[in-house]
Amino acid sequence: MTSWFPQPAASEITPPQVFAQRRRLLQQMAAGAAGASLATWAARDALAAATPAADKLAALPGVPSKVPGAQVQATPTPYADASSYNNFYEFGYDKQDPARYAGAMPTRPWTVRVEGLVQKPGVWALEDLLKLSPMEERLYRLRCVEGWSMVIPWEGYSLSRLLERVQPLGSAKFVEFVTQTDAQHMPGLRHGGLDWPYTEGLRLDEAMHPLTLLAFGMYGHVLPNQNGAPVRLVVPWKYGFKSAKSVVAIRVLEQMPTTAWVKAAPHEYGFYANVNPNVPHRRWSQASERTIGQGGLFAPKRKTELFNGYAEQVGQLYAGMDLKRYY
Numbered sequence: 001m002t003s004w005f006p007q008p009a010a011s012e013i014t015p016p017q018v019f020a021q022r023r024r025l026l027q028q029m030a031a032g033a034a035g036a037s038l039a040t041w042a043a044r045d046a047l048a049a050a051t052p053a054a055d056k057l058a059a060l061p062g063v064p065s066k067v068p069g070a071q072v073q074a075t076p077t078p079y080a081d082a083s084s085y086n087n088f089y090e091f092g093y094d095k096q097d098p099a100r101y102a103g104a105m106p107t108r109p110w111t112v113r114v115e116g117l118v119q120k121p122g123v124w125a126l127e128d129l130l131k132l133s134p135m136e137e138r139l140y141r142l143r144c145v146e147g148w149s150m151v152i153p154w155e156g157y158s159l160s161r162l163l164e165r166v167q168p169l170g171s172a173k174f175v176e177f178v179t180q181t182d183a184q185h186m187p188g189l190r191h192g193g194l195d196w197p198y199t200e201g202l203r204l205d206e207a208m209h210p211l212t213l214l215a216f217g218m219y220g221h222v223l224p225n226q227n228g229a230p231v232r233l234v235v236p237w238k239y240g241f242k243s244a245k246s247v248v249a250i251r252v253l254e255q256m257p258t259t260a261w262v263k264a265a266p267h268e269y270g271f272y273a274n275v276n277p278n279v280p281h282r283r284w285s286q287a288s289e290r291t292i293g294q295g296g297l298f299a300p301k302r303k304t305e306l307f308n309g310y311a312e313q314v315g316q317l318y319a320g321m322d323l324k325r326y327y
Ligand code: MTE
Pocket: 085, 086, 087, 088, 089, 090, 142, 143, 144, 145, 150, 179, 180, 198, 226, 227, 228, 239, 240, 241, 242, 243, 244, 245, 246
């Protein structure tokens, strides 16, 4: 990848023990891409059965969204699967770790700092964010780089509502998302792996696209902690890792930020991370996916679609760009 910013090799900037943990994390991702083992699947089923149902959490209904593309024509993944098979590395490497450990993380009080190149920087209390715009329900497919996907009814509103409020300056080009680091409640932080906090980024026009969702709930209830409570991003046309969970700060910038995954493995993870079956990951194909909760390990895979099926809505953002180069 030709990056727009200087990029030392990860080994040059990282202490050896953290570098070793990072390799383990990347191997774990590769194992996910190779397909979950039967043992993992069985453990997931047991955890799904033990995970509290959505109706144990506060209700957060939304009106069906009218944003074009906000409703995929697909059956939602069962809640038990969507809340027990997660990536949230701050809680550990295993898919079950977030459901096991995230419940202890306090999510109230919670604030989100909005800063950088904006007319109106400030600290938003969660309660004020919840009131900023009517809650919409959107059925989005989330495609993970590991080769699986889920279809989830999210409750939230377009991130653009918040960005419009804080008024980005003319020089603003990118938005960075910074997520929670709570050493007391996040056992994964002790293992290294990524350069915490987990950060992600979007170009400003991507962040302003109506499909980019600031999500507070799923399945009509507030988010369970393992899915990124109390507030997360969902960018449905990009690989799941762009959808930063448990966001604590949003920074509007002029320069492209270096995201946690780009820092960890710049040759494997790019800034754009648009779902694209024609651009393989360095170590595996991205042409098909297994839909979690539909038919188990032996169900036929579905073909992955360009921009995860949202090409009509977002293709224009990348007109003229070489998607193999800007992956
Ligand atoms: N956000 C944080 N803070 N930490 C993470 O490890 N994992 C990402 C993304 N957001 C992650 C994160 C990855 S790799 C994926 S696939 C999605 O969250 C998974 O979201 P889900 O658990 O709701 O399916």
